[in-house]
Amino acid sequence: MREAYEPLRRRVDGLTDDEFFWEPVPGAWTIRKLDDGRWDADYVEPDPDPPPFTTIGWRLVHVATCKVVYHDYAFGPGEMSWATLDHPHTAEQAIAMLEEGHRLLIEDLANLDDAALDAEVATNWGERWPAWRIFWTMIDHDSHHGGEIGALRDLYRLRESIDSRE
Secondary structure, three states, X not given: OHHHHHHHHHXXXXXXXXXXXOOOOOOOEOEEEOOOOOEEEOOOOOOOOOOOOEOHHHHHHHHHHHHHHHHHHHHOOOOOOOOOOOOOOOHHHHHHHHHHHHHHHHHHHHOOOHHHHHOEEXXXXXXXXXXXXXXXXXXXXXXXXXXXXXXXXXXXXXHHHHHHHO
């Protein structure tokens, strides 16, 4: 978990709100303020085909919220809801949630023995998974979305460099 998380965490060091909300293509999914004052990530079910492009903020918030929600259902009280979750809406808030979610999962993992890793735990959509699959999914999220975030930050900096020369 550490080997997947640390590169992601380094990739978001110094992330600004401008980068967080930057839409590299028109209509990119992002984080938006709702009428009730909460913030939410753009999302629909079923997933569109092809999936829409997403902002750095959307990707970072996706990883961060998944960590805390997966923890809550698999190892906590199972009370969180996507419908009521107030998503982070700044780079600083998203990084703080990312760190908190990772800390919770590391603590969860440290408290499990081999038998407990194979025991089934809850997911927020009602399936039961072996506990190890929760951690594996978060490792995959960190690696997958961390690489995307890194590439998007590179693209953002390139765009900024080109814009400053014009």
